[in-house]
Amino acid sequence: MAEDVDVVVIGLGPGGEEAAGRLAEAGLKVAAVEERLVGGECPYYACVPTKMMVRASDLLAEGRRVPGMAGEATVRPDWAPVAARIRTEATDSWNDKAAADRLTSRGATLVRGRGRITGPRQVTVGDRVLNASRGILINTGTAPAVPPIDGLEGTPYWTNREAVQATEAPRSLAVLGGGVVGVEMAQVFSRFGSEVTVVEAGPRLVGPEEPEAGELLAKVFEREGITVRTNAKVTSVSHADGAFTLRTGSESFTAERLLVATGRRTDLKGLGVAAAGLDENARTIEVDGRLRAGDGVWAIGDVTGKGAFTHVSMYQSAIAVRDILNEEGPPAAYRAVPRVTFTDPEIGSVGLTEAQARDQNLPVRTGITSIPDSTRGWIHKVGNHGFIKLVQDAEWGVLVGATAAGPAGGEVLGALAVAVHAEVPTDTLRQMIYAYPTFHRAIEAALDTLTPPTP
Numbered sequence: 001m002a003e004d005v006d007v008v009v010i011g012l013g014p015g016g017e018e019a020a021g022r023l024a025e026a027g028l029k030v031a032a033v034e035e036r037l038v039g040g041e042c043p044y045y046a047c048v049p050t051k052m053m054v055r056a057s058d059l060l061a062e063g064r065r066v067p068g069m070a071g072e073a074t075v076r077p078d079w080a081p082v083a084a085r086i087r088t089e090a091t092d093s094w095n096d097k098a099a100a101d102r103l104t105s106r107g108a109t110l111v112r113g114r115g116r117i118t119g120p121r122q123v124t125v126g127d128r129v130l131n132a133s134r135g136i137l138i139n140t141g142t143a144p145a146v147p148p149i150d151g152l153e154g155t156p157y158w159t160n161r162e163a164v165q166a167t168e169a170p171r172s173l174a175v176l177g178g179g180v181v182g183v184e185m186a187q188v189f190s191r192f193g194s195e196v197t198v199v200e201a202g203p204r205l206v207g208p209e210e211p212e213a214g215e216l217l218a219k220v221f222e223r224e225g226i227t228v229r230t231n232a233k234v235t236s237v238s239h240a241d242g243a244f245t246l247r248t249g250s251e252s253f254t255a256e257r258l259l260v261a262t263g264r265r266t267d268l269k270g271l272g273v274a275a276a277g278l279d280e281n282a283r284t285i286e287v288d289g290r291l292r293a294g295d296g297v298w299a300i301g302d303v304t305g306k307g308a309f310t311h312v313s314m315y316q317s318a319i320a321v322r323d324i325l326n327e328e329g330p331p332a333a334y335r336a337v338p339r340v341t342f343t344d345p346e347i348g349s350v351g352l353t354e355a356q357a358r359d360q361n362l363p364v365r366t367g368i369t370s371i372p373d374s375t376r377g378w379i380h381k382v383g384n385h386g387f388i389k390l391v392q393d394a395e396w397g398v399l400v401g402a403t404a405a406g407p408a409g410g411e412v413l414g415a416l417a418v419a420v421h422a423e424v425p426t427d428t429l430r431q432m433i434y435a436y437p438t439f440h441r442a443i444e445a446a447l448d449t450l451t452p453p454t455p
């Protein structure tokens with residue numbers, strides 16, 4: 001028999017879980033459908049466990065920087081505390097009871113299983129049919145995309161979901177894909193003693209970021225002993241005697257473990273979006289400023305293609321909740337989406353890169369300064385690599401994008417994100433007082449280097 005509710009939330013990523021809780025607290029009857037773990041990828045397989053890994057590997061790196069700066073230190077990496085912390089503090093050994101209880105205590109009904117849209121405002125989970133009078137909120141996220149490389153299928157490769165469950169650092173690790181997941185994981189495992197090779201199909205690491213970011217990471221990785229191959233097409237993979245072999249046209253690489261970090265995929269056909277009038281062959285779900293995808297359908301999170309980050313999912317969640325509750329508020333805007341790649345140096349960026357701004361035919365002016373040339377960078381010395389790059393719309397006199405790479409680059413980003421978001425005139429930024437000697441004071445130096453637009 002069909003059950004009548006106000007809203008069905010399919011997929012409980014960070015935004016979906018929060019939306020289900022808030023809608024239930026507002027008095028709506030909410031069915032929250034999740035086939036894996038309440039909370040989604042971020043707390044169990046992504047942001048949280050990987051940042052615990054990063055924190056541990058950063059500690060090792062800082063310990064190794066003691067000689068010549070502060071005496072002597074012997075650093076012996078041990079993965080055991082990292083694996084234990086991920087199990088006890090982050091994921092409860094991949095058990096979502098606490099999250100599920102938190103959600104149901106807010107008044108939502110948790111429906112475990114795979115949800116499929118089977119009609120306008122209708123979702124089927126196993127033999128339960130849920131009719132949603134107000135509509136459906138989709139927050140189904142993404143899964144790791146695995147490229148169709150000869151021999152890869154069926155081998156025991158890792159994706160991020162297996163990598164965060166590692167109980168030891170492998171002797172050697174091949175990383176397929178030098179995007180955000182690839183570079184964060186490569187550096188972590190390298191610092192724990194794995195011999196790491198990153199194989200990237202594109203011309204640079206972290207390709208969508210400013211070219212200077214990819215070049216910086218390549219330089220740092222080389223110094224740390226991580227092998228990086230760009231423009232490399234892996235033609236076959238094999239696994240035998242406990243080792244993977246990756247072949248490109250000219251080379252082959254052998255490693256105990258292989259991490260596939262080549263991006264993410266959605267499955268809109270499997271979700272049955274056509275039954276709600278949406279394009280099932282699209283990669284992402286098109287949404288308007290209120291996160292509406294169609295009549296009685298909202299979508300939030302990675303599935304919307306507006307930035308695959310937890311903060312975007314949460315931002316969209318709040319707007320979709322408002323709209324479902326018929327409350328007024330500003331529409332979603334993505335001019336100032338911040339993002340941080342948690343390598344050392346951290347790469348923090350916001351808004352447009354120079355290339356994106358030029359593609360939009362903006363009158364672009366850029367400025368760049370090096371962190372080692374700043375007072376704080378010079379004092380910091382070892383581990384001070386980085387830069388601040390600004391992208392200005394020269395006619396408007398406002399920053400439309402910026403990158404802060406370096407120690408605490410993600411924190412320095414905060415000031416730049418405010419500047420882009422609040423459309424602070426660069427003249428106003430120039431009149432600001434920047435504390436001495438901070439990393440963020442390098443923003444002032446970067447402003448001084450803004451060069452006139454090129455024709």
Ligand SMILES: Cc1cc2nc3c(=O)[nH]c(=O)nc-3n(C[C@H](O)[C@H](O)[C@H](O)COP(=O)(O)OP(=O)(O)OC[C@H]3O[C@@H](n4cnc5c(N)ncnc54)[C@H](O)[C@@H]3O)c2cc1C
Nearest residue numbers: 011013035040041042046047115141301302308309310313
């Ligand atoms: C390794 C890694 C590290 C990351 N680190 C960061 C970081 O540091 N900071 C950051 O902001 N972002 C990070 N991200 C991205 C971040 O994890 C996602 O942007 C975030 O999880 C938000 O995703 P979402 O809201 O779209 O849903 P997701 O977290 O993807 O959750 C979607 C949920 O929907 C469920 N689901 C899917 N289909 C169905 C269905 N048909 N029926 C029922 N349930 C379904 C899934 O089981 C899942 O639980 C990282 C990603 C990865 C892979």
Ligand SMILES: NC(=O)c1ccc[n+]([C@@H]2O[C@H](COP(=O)([O-])OP(=O)(O)OC[C@H]3O[C@@H](n4cnc5c(N)ncnc54)[C@H](O)[C@@H]3O)[C@@H](O)[C@H]2O)c1
Nearest residue numbers: 147177178179180181182200201202261262263308340341
């Ligand atoms: N710190 C963070 O906020 C954080 C961390 C990790 C992931 N994420 C989110 O998750 C998303 C997914 O990350 P990702 O790194 O999996 O994807 P990505 O799209 O960022 O990077 C994938 C990389 O793999 C390369 N690639 C694709 N096919 C390949 C092949 N056959 N051989 C070699 N290289 C290949 C691509 O050129 C690209 O550089 C990110 O875009 C980001 O939004 C965020």
